[in-house]
Amino acid sequence: MKKILLSAIIGCSFLGNAFAVQADAEAGKTKAAICGACHGMDGNSLVPAYPKLAGQHPQYITKQLQDFKAALNTGGKEGRNDPIMGGMVAALTEQDMADISAFFTSQTISASTAKANPTGKKIYLGGDADRGITACIACHGNAGEGASLAGFPAVNSQNVEYLKIQLTKFRDASRNNDMNAMMRTIASKLNDDEIAALADYMSSL
Ligand code: HEC
Ligand code: HEC
Numbered sequence: 045m046k047k048i049l050l051s052a053i054i055g056c057s058f059l060g061n062a063f064a065v066q067a068d069a070e071a072g073k074t075k076a077a078i079c080g081a082c083h084g085m086d087g088n089s090l091v092p093a094y095p096k097l098a099g100q101h102p103q104y105i106t107k108q109l110q111d112f113k114a115a116l117n118t119g120g121k122e123g124r125n126d127p128i129m130g131g132m133v134a135a136l137t138e139q140d141m142a143d144i145s146a147f148f149t150s151q152t153i154s155a156s157t158a159k160a161n162p163t164g165k166k167i168y169l170g171g172d173a174d175r176g177i178t179a180c181i182a183c184h185g186n187a188g189e190g191a192s193l194a195g196f197p198a199v200n201s202q203n204v205e206y207l208k209i210q211l212t213k214f215r216d217a218s219r220n221n222d223m224n225a226m227m228r229t230i231a232s233k234l235n236d237d238e239i240a241a242l243a244d245y246m247s248s249l
Pocket of ligand 1: 075076078079080081082083093094095097105106126128133144197209
C-alpha cells in the first residue's frame with residue numbers, strides 16, 4: 045500500500061498546544077477531495093487568485109489551516125481571516141489537517157509560465173538596504189523553496205495573482221498571521237510595481 049507517514053509535530057505556539065499526530069497522506073487524499081474544486085485535485089489550482097498547495101511544506105499548510113480556524117473562532121481577531129477558507133476549515137480536526145497537509149505536500153507543483161522579472165529578481169536576491177527591505181532569499185531560499193521547520197513557505201511556481209494578493213494583504217495588514225510581523229514589515233515598504241515584479245519573479249522560480 046502506498047502510504048506516506050510523516051511524523052509531524054503540530055506544535056502551534058500561537059494556540060499553545062504541542063502534540064504529535066501521525067499524518068496519513070492516503071487518508072488525506074480522500075479528505076482533500078472537497079478542496080479540489082478550488083485548489084485542484086492534485087493541489088495545482090487553475091484559478092489564478094487561489095494558491096497551489098502541491099509540494100508546499102506540511103508545517104506551513106497545517107499552520108494556515110489552524111490560523112483560518114482561529115480567525116473563524118475569534119471573529120478575525122487572531123489567525124488568518126478569510127471568509128472562504130474559514131468555512132472550509134470549520135469542521136477539520138487536527139488529524140484531518142495533518143492528513144490533508146501530508147497529501148498536498150506529496151504532490152508535485154505544476155510549472156509556471158511567469159518570466160524572471162529583473163526588478164523582482166533584484167529585490168528578491170538583494171533586498172534594498174537603504175529602505176530596510178530584507179532580501180527575500182534569506183527566508184524563501186534561492187529557488188523559492190522556503191524552509192520547512194522555520195515556517196518559511198515555498199513560493200516557487202506559485203500563481204502570480206495569488207502572490208500579489210498576499211503581498212498586498214501583508215502590506216495593509218489584512219493578513220497578519222506572520223510571526224513577529226516579519227512579512228508585514230517588509231511588504232509595507234513595497235509599492236504596487238515592486239509587488240507585481242516580485243510575484244512574477246517568485247512564480248518563475
Ligand atoms: C471555494 C474555494 C476554496 C475551497 C473549496 C478551498 N479553498 Fe483553500 N483557499 C481558497 C482561497 C481563496 C485562498 C486564499 C485566501 C487568502 O487570500 O488569504 C485559500 C487558501 C488556502 C491555504 C493557504 C495557502 C498558502 O499558500 O498560504 C490553504 C492551506 C488552503 N487554502 C487549504 C484548503 C483546504 C485544505 C481545503 C479543503 C478542506 C480548501 N483550502 C478548500 C479557496 C478555497
Ligand atoms: C525573515 C524571513 C522572511 C523574509 C526576509 C521574507 N519572508 Fe515572506 N514569509 C515569511 C514567513 C514566515 C511567511 C509565512 C507567514 C505565516 O503565515 O506563517 C511568509 C510568507 C510570504 C508569502 C505568502 C506565501 C503564501 O503561500 O501565502 C509571500 C508571497 C512572501 N512571503 C513573499 C516574500 C517576499 C517577496 C519577500 C522579500 C521582499 C519576503 N517574503 C521576505 C518570512 C519571510
